[in-house]
Amino acid sequence: MFPSPMQYGQRYSMLVTYSLMAANVVVYVALQVGGDPLYSALSQTGSSFFGGAYWQVFTAMFVHFDIYHIGFNMIALYYFGRLNEISYSRGEYLAIYFGTGLLGNAVSLFLLPPYVLTGGASGAIFGLIGSYAARNRNLANIALALVYAVFILIASAGPGVNDYAHVFGVAGGFALGLLFTRLRPPE
Secondary structure, three states: OOOOHHHHOOOOOOHHHHHHHHHHHHHHHHHHHHHHHHHHHHOEOHHHHHOOOOOHHHHHHHOOOOHHHHHHHHHHHHHHHHHHHHHOOHHHHHHHHHHHHHHHHHHHHHHOOOOOOEOOOHHHHHHHHHHHHHHOOOHHHHHHHHHHHHHHHHHOOOOOOOHHHHHHHHHHHHHHHHHHHHHOOOO
């Protein structure tokens, strides 16, 4: 459905993608050992954040609540991370990943009820989907990326899912992708 990174003549290491995946897995294992107190400290709620736990807007990007949550996110990170890592510089890729993850989490602080617990890398991953569509801006690639994003939104809909992080992640990723591709046009 989507092109393989090898179609782009990939010659680069996937250091950033693999490092982000490793960080997510390490935090997941730590959360399994640390239990509820660590989940409370690292996941995000509006009440905790506005009460002084400002780190949560960042740390929540690495919090996953069960094996399916982290598994699905790591598969998506592997795929879209690799596509982005060959399309953008490491600095641009990290700016997209963390910028969109932070944007989605920050916006959700104002749109979700204050005691809703949120976490996950999906806001940042949606940012990678948006930046992929921006980098490869032909109608077919944009349509496929948007179909994939809508599929994930529908598949993950339900209680406890931060759809605001998803929506603002993909929008932020598309905007950053356009910015970076305008600074350095596609080859």
